[in-house]
Amino acid sequence: MKILFVRPPRYMWPFNSESSSFWQPLGFASMAAVLRENDFYVEIIDCLPLKIGWSTLRRKIESKNFDVLCVGDETASANESIKLTKFVKEIKPKATTIGGGYFFPYMENYSLNKWNIDYLVRGEGEQTLLELISWLDSRKRISKDYLFSKKNIGINSIDSIKGVIHKKNREVRINKEREPIDINKLPIPAYDLLPMELYGKNSTNHRDFAAIEHGRGCTGNCDFCSINALYSFKGKSCYRTKSAEKSFEETKVLVEKYRRKTLNWADGTFNLDAKWDSEYFQLLEDNDVNVLHTAWMRADCIVRDEEKGIMKKMVDNGLVQAVVGLERLDDNDHEYLHTTRKEYETCKKAFAILKKYKKVYTIATHIYGLPHDSKKELKQIRKFIYKGIVDFRFILPFTPYPGTKLWEKYKNKFQIDDFQSWNLHRPVMGTAYLSRDQLDNWFKWCLFFRLIHINFYNKIFFERDKRKRQIHVSLAMKLIKALGRGVIDSLRGQKVLEYGKKPEWYDS
Numbered sequence: 001m002k003i004l005f006v007r008p009p010r011y012m013w014p015f016n017s018e019s020s021s022f023w024q025p026l027g028f029a030s031m032a033a034v035l036r037e038n039d040f041y042v043e044i045i046d047c048l049p050l051k052i053g054w055s056t057l058r059r060k061i062e063s064k065n066f067d068v069l070c071v072g073d074e075t076a077s078a079n080e081s082i083k084l085t086k087f088v089k090e091i092k093p094k095a096t097t098i099g100g101g102y103f104f105p106y107m108e109n110y111s112l113n114k115w116n117i118d119y120l121v122r123g124e125g126e127q128t129l130l131e132l133i134s135w136l137d138s139r140k141r142i143s144k145d146y147l148f149s150k151k152n153i154g155i156n157s158i159d160s161i162k163g164v165i166h167k168k169n170r171e172v173r174i175n176k177e178r179e180p181i182d183i184n185k186l187p188i189p190a191y192d193l194l195p196m197e198l199y200g201k202n203s204t205n206h207r208d209f210a211a212i213e214h215g216r217g218c219t220g221n222c223d224f225c226s227i228n229a230l231y232s233f234k235g236k237s238c239y240r241t242k243s244a245e246k247s248f249e250e251t252k253v254l255v256e257k258y259r260r261k262t263l264n265w266a267d268g269t270f271n272l273d274a275k276w277d278s279e280y281f282q283l284l285e286d287n288d289v290n291v292l293h294t295a296w297m298r299a300d301c302i303v304r305d306e307e308k309g310i311m312k313k314m315v316d317n318g319l320v321q322a323v324v325g326l327e328r329l330d331d332n333d334h335e336y337l338h339t340t341r342k343e344y345e346t347c348k349k350a351f352a353i354l355k356k357y358k359k360v361y362t363i364a365t366h367i368y369g370l371p372h373d374s375k376k377e378l379k380q381i382r383k384f385i386y387k388g389i390v391d392f393r394f395i396l397p398f399t400p401y402p403g404t405k406l407w408e409k410y411k412n413k414f415q416i417d418d419f420q421s422w423n424l425h426r427p428v429m430g431t432a433y434l435s436r437d438q439l440d441n442w443f444k445w446c447l448f449f450r451l452i453h454i455n456f457y458n459k460i461f462f463e464r465d466k467r468k469r470q471i472h473v474s475l476a477m478k479l480i481k482a483l484g485r486g487v488i489d490s491l492r493g494q495k496v497l498e499y500g501k502k503p504e505w506y507d508s
Contacts, residue, residue: 001040001041001067001068001133001136001137001140002040002041002042002043002065002066002067002068003032003035003040003041003042003043003066003067003068003070003133004042004043004044004045004064004066004068004069004070005025005028005031005032005042005043005044005045005069005070005071006044006045006047006057006061006069006070006071006084007025007028007044007045007046007047007048007073008047008054008057008071008080008081008083008084009047009048009052009053009054009057009080009503009505009506010048010077010080010506011423011500011501011502011503011506012500012501012502012503013423013424013425013500013501016478016501018048018051018503022046022048022049022199023199023209023211023264023266024046024191024194024196024199024210024211025044025046025072025194026189026211026212026213026266027072027100027101027125028044028046028070028072029044029189029190029191029193029194030125030126030186030189030190031070031125031126031129031130032044032189032190032193033186033187033188033189033190034126034127034129034130034186034187035129035130035133036190037187038130038134040133040137042190042193043064043066043193044190044193044194045057045060046194046195049194049195049198049199050195050198051503051505051508052505053505053506053507053508054083054506054507054508055507055508056508057084058087058091061087061088061091061092062091066092066095067095067096067136067140068095068096068097068098068133068136069084069085069088069092069095069096069097069098070097070098070099070100070129071084071085071097071098071099071100071101071104071117072099072100072101072103072104072125073101073102073103073104074101074102074103074226074401075102075103075226075399075401075402075419075422076422076423076424077423078103078104078419078422079418079419079420079422081099081104082115082419085097085099085115085116085117086115086116088116089116096118096119096136097116097117097118097119098117098118098119098120098121098129098132099111099115099117099119099120099121100120100121100122100125100129101230102226102229102230102401102402102403103401103402104117104120105120105121105122105123105165105403106122106229106401106402106403106407107402108120108165108172108174109172111165112165112166112167112172113167113172118166119132119164119165119166120164120165120166121163121164121165122163122164122165122174122177123163123177123178123230123231124163124178124180124181124216124230124231125163126181126186127163127178127181128161128162128163128164128178131161131162131164132158132161132164135158135161158175159173159175160175161175162175162176162177162178162179163175163176163177163178177233177234179233180216180217180231180233180238180240182240183216183240183241183242184242184243184246188249188250188253189250191210191253191254191258196210196258196260197258197259200262204470204471204474205294205321205361205471205474206262206264206294207261207262207292208259208260208261208262209260209261209262209263209264209294210254210258210260210262210263210264211264211266212247212250212251212254212263212264212265212266213265213266213267214241214242214246214247214265214267214270214276214280215239215240215241215242215267215269215270215272215273215276216231216238216239216240216241216267217231217232217237217238217239217240217268218231218237218239218268218269218272219237219239219269219272220237220269220338220339221237221338222337222338222339223337223338223404223405223406224337224367224398224399224400224401224404224406225268225404226401226403226404227268228404229401229402229403229404230403239269239272241272241273241276243276244275244276244279244280244282244283245279245283247276247280248280248283248284248287248289251263251284251289251291252287252289254291255289255290255291260291261291261292262291262292262293262294263291263292263293263294263318264294265293265294265295265296267295267296268296269296269297269298269301270295270296270297271295271297271298271301271302271305271314272298272301274301274304274305274308274310277305277310277313277314278308278310278313281310281313281314281316281317282313284317284318285313285316285317290318291318292318292319292320293314293318293319293320293321294320294321294322294323295319295321295322295323296323296324296325297322297323297324297350298324298325299324299325299326299346299347299349299350299351300346300350302322302324302350302353302354303346303349303350303353306353311353311357312357315357315359315360319357319360320359320360320361320467321360321361321362321363322354322360322361322362322363323363323364323365323394324347324350324351324354324362324363324364324365324390325339325364325365326344326347326364326365326366327339327365327366327367328344328366328367328370329344329380329381329384330344330377331343331344333370336370336372337367337370337406338405347364348389351364351389351390354390355389358464358465359465359467359468361391361392361467361468361471362390362391362392363390363391363392363393363394364389364390364392364393364394365393365394365396366381366385366393366394366395366396367396367397367398368381368395368396368397368398368439368442368443369397369398369427369429369430369431369434369439370398370431371398371410371429371431371432372431372432373398373431373433373434373439374431374432374433374434375433375434378434378439378442381395382442382445382446382449385446385450386449386450386453386455387455388455388458388459391459391468391471391472392471392475395443395446396424397424397426397427397428397439397443398427398429399422399424399427399428400428400429410429413429414428414429423500425500426440427439427440447479447482447483448483450479451476451479451480451483456476459472460472460473460476482501485501
């Protein structure tokens with residue numbers, strides 16, 4: 001049986017370049033490695049680094065002989081995979097389509113009844129997809145000998161495969177949850193199925209990068225976070241980490257075999273485990289492995305690791321970027337979102353610590369447009385974001401995602417047929433006091449005032465670290481271009497940055 005994973009063409013976040021926007025599809029590579037170990041033929045088409053547009057992708061799909069198409073996306077880019085499954089069913093009506101990731105399994109009725117998907121994999125995909133493919137293969141290859149092959153893993157019914165969602169007699173059936181897997185036993189992701197040399201080839205911030213993970217899940221329970229939906233078990237958050245030795249082994253492969261210069265850690269909470277932090281960076285130091293690291297980090301863990309002397313070890317061994325979820329200034333808002341240990345005072349301590357390390361580029365994320373936000377709350381946020389506490393800020397609209405608690409609370413408040421607009425560029429819903437357009441206009445004014453604020457230029461002209469200065473200049477140019485394009489679109493009567501930035505090769 002031949003399995004094809006595809007990440008289709010998509011729009012970009014308006015302030016990113018193609019060289020840094022598209023990380024390796026790590027989930028595809030990990031599942032492909034497991035399938036290949038079990039003698040299945042696997043291929044990955046990642047359209048993004050190869051600049052494969054929709055016309056070219058269609059020709060590739062027509063020319064390939066495959067049995068199963070696998071897609072998996074976050075909500076922000078799911079619209080493209082929905083489009084992909086539609087035309088795959090037109091071209092290859094006998095092909096089986098399987099959806100996974102953060103989006104499709106939590107929109108099961110839409111996925112199975114409207115979006116041309118035959119089966120869904122909910123939660124971690126490696127073991128579930130292997131069992132599902134093995135079951136499909138056993139149905140295709142009916143023979144007595146096959147009952148004794150190593151591909152037969154004792155699955156007689158689709159209902160017995162944990163983590164699968166399927167249709168039976170026109171009814172959507174959700175099988176039992178799968179227990180968290182031991183990620184230490186996973187093979188190294190199948191990076192060789194990807195054009196590794198293209199990722200970050202001309203990037204300023206993520207030069208020659210590779211996506212990598214050491215942990216899955218979280219100990220927090222944030223109501224807006226998709227990580228909890230994907231990695232929870234029996235309604236509770238579930239965190240696991242690989243050993244420092246296994247993570248170091250994967251690092252050596254990426255650095256020595258694939259000549260990667262930057263590791264972009266995909267962990268939602270990279271620094272959650274102090275033991276791993278200390279042991280992994282010590283292995284890098286002891287073995288003289290030089291590579292840069294970017295990571296999403298928790299504020300309270302930064303404070304903890306600084307006290308233990310671990311932060312210095314991280315920075316000495318390549319940590320150059322830390323993203324921290326500040327989200328809101330008011331601790332009552334953190335309580336509303338159920339964020340864990342992200343109180344404003346803790347975040348201030350963490351940013352003060354990071355500021356000591358001159359090579360570390362610091363990013364804070366903010367959420368605007370909570371259901372109770374008024375002009376007063378937005379004014380406080382805008383006033384704060386111009387302070388020089390961090391190098392850069394991501395200002396993101398409140399967006400309830402499928403599978404989260406806030407999705408269940410607000411899913412009837414908006415139109416969910418057009419997921420192309422669920423991309424963190426524009427709000428998907430208004431507040432009790434402000435409309436979507438008012439929130440969107442506030443965000444655009446934030447961008448404009450950032451462009452004329454003195455701190456914006458201080459970072460460009462007075463930054464001593466060469467790498468950070470290059471990042472400041474690069475982001476300034478992208479911001480100017482994005483705002484200029486927005487003005488032109490507005491004059492033409494078009495929606496400004498509605499769907500992000502369309503690559504030139506998107507339709508080719």
